[in-house]
Amino acid sequence: MELTSAQLLNDLRIITERNLKFVEDFKNESQNNLNWRKSSESWSVLECVEHLNRYGDFYIPEISMRIEKSKYKNSKVFKSNWLGRYFSKMVSYREDLNNMKTFKSMNPLQSNLNKETLEKFIDQQHQILELLIRSETINLDKTKTAISISKIIKLKLGDTFRVLIYHNERHVQQAKKVLELCLNNN
16 A cells, blocks of 8 residues: 555545544533443443543553654655554454454453543544644654554554554444444343
């Protein structure tokens, strides 16, 4: 995948703003609806969002630090590599969403959650939007970040943003579907 760095950042900003809007709308729902589950093993709306918060707790400081320390100036083109494409595709939202196992530390099932979970996500999305702006002057190819599953594996900053934001989109869409099921069952 090759596109301009500006186009990549703009595309990711649009997805982030859309995710932010959906979660802001969740604040209008009752606590019961936000904690409703289809089954004991499925996630509620709040558990979907909490899952994302846990990843945000890792990626936001990691990305911020790498931007701050980067000595590589902006390049016009971003070119994803095979590893970035693999991880991005794996976490991307699709209508025929496949279930994936998550790490125990990232699994919020049966957590005691409230609307503060939504507020934290909203705050994280504002931080991500700010990081996207700060990245406009950074080389998205040469600046590398660690990933949550291994400090040894490094992704290009552009791919890290794609993984984080596509993963957010995936689970925000999942949360929307859970809410629709809840409302249809009540």
